[in-house]
Amino acid sequence: MKKKIKTILILSILVQLIYIINKYEFHPNNFFNAFKNEYRGNLDLPNETIEIKNIIKKEKLTFFNLSNKFKKNIYLYQRTVEYSYPSKFNEKNDIFFELIGENNNNCKIIKRYVFTQISKCTLK
Amino acid sequence: MHSKINLSKLIIIFYFCIFLSILTMSLNYSFLIILNSLLFIFALLYLLIFIKIDVYFKIFITLLALINLSILTSSWDARSIWLFKAKIFFFEGNIFDIFSHPQFSHPTYPFIGSVFASMFAKSLNIWNEVYPKIGIFFLFVPPLLFLSTIFIKNYLYALLSLTLFVFGKYFVNGEMDGLVSIYFFTSLILTYEIIYKKDDNSFKMIILFLNNIILSLLKFEGTVMIFLFILIYLFYYTLSKKIELKKLLFLKISIIPSIIWFIYSSHINNVFQLNDSSFSIKSLFFRLENFESLILIISFFLSDEKFLLGIIFYIIFFLKSKNKNLFYLATSIITFYIIILIFVYLSTNFDLFWHLNSSANRVIKPITFIFFTIPLYNIYLNKLKL
Numbered sequence: 001m002k003k004k005i006k007t008i009l010i011l012s013i014l015v016q017l018i019y020i021i022n023k024y025e026f027h028p029n030n031f032f033n034a035f036k037n038e039y040r041g042n043l044d045l046p047n048e049t050i051e052i053k054n055i056i057k058k059e060k061l062t063f064f065n066l067s068n069k070f071k072k073n074i075y076l077y078q079r080t081v082e083y084s085y086p087s088k089f090n091e092k093n094d095i096f097f098e099l100i101g102e103n104n105n106n107c108k109i110i111k112r113y114v115f116t117q118i119s120k121c122t123l124k
Numbered sequence: 125m126h127s128k129i130n131l132s133k134l135i136i137i138f139y140f141c142i143f144l145s146i147l148t149m150s151l152n153y154s155f156l157i158i159l160n161s162l163l164f165i166f167a168l169l170y171l172l173i174f175i176k177i178d179v180y181f182k183i184f185i186t187l188l189a190l191i192n193l194s195i196l197t198s199s200w201d202a203r204s205i206w207l208f209k210a211k212i213f214f215f216e217g218n219i220f221d222i223f224s225h226p227q228f229s230h231p232t233y234p235f236i237g238s239v240f241a242s243m244f245a246k247s248l249n250i251w252n253e254v255y256p257k258i259g260i261f262f263l264f265v266p267p268l269l270f271l272s273t274i275f276i277k278n279y280l281y282a283l284l285s286l287t288l289f290v291f292g293k294y295f296v297n298g299e300m301d302g303l304v305s306i307y308f309f310t311s312l313i314l315t316y317e318i319i320y321k322k323d324d325n326s327f328k329m330i331i332l333f334l335n336n337i338i339l340s341l342l343k344f345e346g347t348v349m350i351f352l353f354i355l356i357y358l359f360y361y362t363l364s365k366k367i368e369l370k371k372l373l374f375l376k377i378s379i380i381p382s383i384i385w386f387i388y389s390s391h392i393n394n395v396f397q398l399n400d401s402s403f404s405i406k407s408l409f410f411r412l413e414n415f416e417s418l419i420l421i422i423s424f425f426l427s428d429e430k431f432l433l434g435i436i437f438y439i440i441f442f443l444k445s446k447n448k449n450l451f452y453l454a455t456s457i458i459t460f461y462i463i464i465l466i467f468v469y470l471s472t473n474f475d476l477f478w479h480l481n482s483s484a485n486r487v488i489k490p491i492t493f494i495f496f497t498i499p500l501y502n503i504y505l506n507k508l509k510l
Contacts, residue, residue: 017191020288020292020296025198026194034255037251043253082226
């Protein structure tokens with residue numbers, strides 16, 4: 001009887017581990033790259049966030065700002081701020097990332113990319 | 125016997141490494157940080173290779189560590205709060221400069237999970253979307269290992285199965301609620317053993333002391349739990365003298381680190397106007413005017429099927445149990461905790477429905493876990509065959 005209970009309990013643990021593996025983006029590739037700096041695998045992040053991170057890296061920006069329309073989208077805002085770190089979001093910075101097609105007063109578009117654009121804005 | 129002594133020391137080393145990480149990360153000396161991480165890793169390897177403990181328990185820990193390293197960090201709170209804080213500590217090297225943290229990362233929240241995760245990242249000087257999360261998982265090791273000395277054979281497998289059932293995803297997603305649950309349970313049964321079973325040897329006192337400190341620094345919920353434990357110790361000391369004054373004072377000290385953090389973070393919050401406060405007395409009084417909010421909160425709690433199942437499980441075993449002391453202790457803490465949770469939700473500045481929807485099922489995890497594990501522990505105490 002004890003052995004039967006043991007088998008059932010261990011099987012229940014295994015089944016639940018398999019459930020976790022299936023549910024949460026488990027991939028052996030992640031394991032083999034787990035010790036690679038800046039590895040992100042196929043992490044599901046907004047296109048704008050990935051683009052901004054690449055621009056920040058290329059342009060070596062220490063600080064950046066985000067347009068109001070950008071900040072209104074909480075998901076986009078939080079993912080961009082945390083993923084772009086150590087480059088810091090700063091509300092006093094005059095270099096703004098805007099969503100493509102945005103047209104804000106007191107801002108001059110510097111460059112357009114696929115999903116975002118960089119503008120230099122006069123801070124009020 | 126020889127192996128058992130080593131295991132006790134090893135458990136203390138694990139707890140000590142976590143506690144020490146606050147110091148090494150505060151000092152920000154690479155050498156000390158690497159030494160701290162190595163000590164933990166060596167202790168873990170020593171446990172897996174040399175210590176004679178249940179082989180399935182070893183496999184369980186190893187598998188979860190491997191799964192952790194194969195899953196990307198994607199959950200909202202892990203990315204926006206816990207591992208974001210760890211990332212800031214990793215790059216900035218100062219765990220107290222919280223005034224510059226973005227507001228959504230909740231700068232004033234307790235920090236030990238983030239500090240510990242950051243320590244492992246700093247040791248290898250690697251930041252990516254997989255590896256730092258392992259530090260959060262490693263925090264599960266000390267309480268699980270300690271519990272493996274109390275629950276043996278089938279009781280242990282039942283406990284591990286219940287941990288996966290109640291908060292399985294929290295082993296791999298980098299959030300704190302699974303940790304709060306397991307540390308809470310450990311503190312609860314240690315408190316029971318010290319008060320009722322008079323099993324207050326120095327090893328258990330040290331573990332309870334360290335476990336309390338870490339629990340109080342995981343999340344504010346943990347701080348509240350430790351506060352409740354202190355009240356329980358005080359209650360038993362005043363009314364029944366079931367705890368010696370010396371031990372009572374020792375256990376009381378365990379709340380000091382979280383109080384220091386609370387005072388410090390509140391000070392920073394006021395000085396730098398971080399506005400990291402989601403609660404107010406005004407909201408509380410406003411919602412106390414009618415019962416709608418209260419009903420909404422309770423209905424959210426009861427809509428969690430595991431919570432509901434846990435209540436039924438708990439009540440059945442409570443009624444069947446001959447010695448109810450364990451249930452009285454657990455029920456008193458759970459009741460106070462739920463009352464505090466209700467008051468916290470009533471005082472939220474956010475839309476109540478949104479706040480409950482985004483957090484209720486997480487904050488009740490520790491209670492759900494207690495509902496399932498206290499009956500299991502009671503069965504074990506009564507030596508029923510399993």
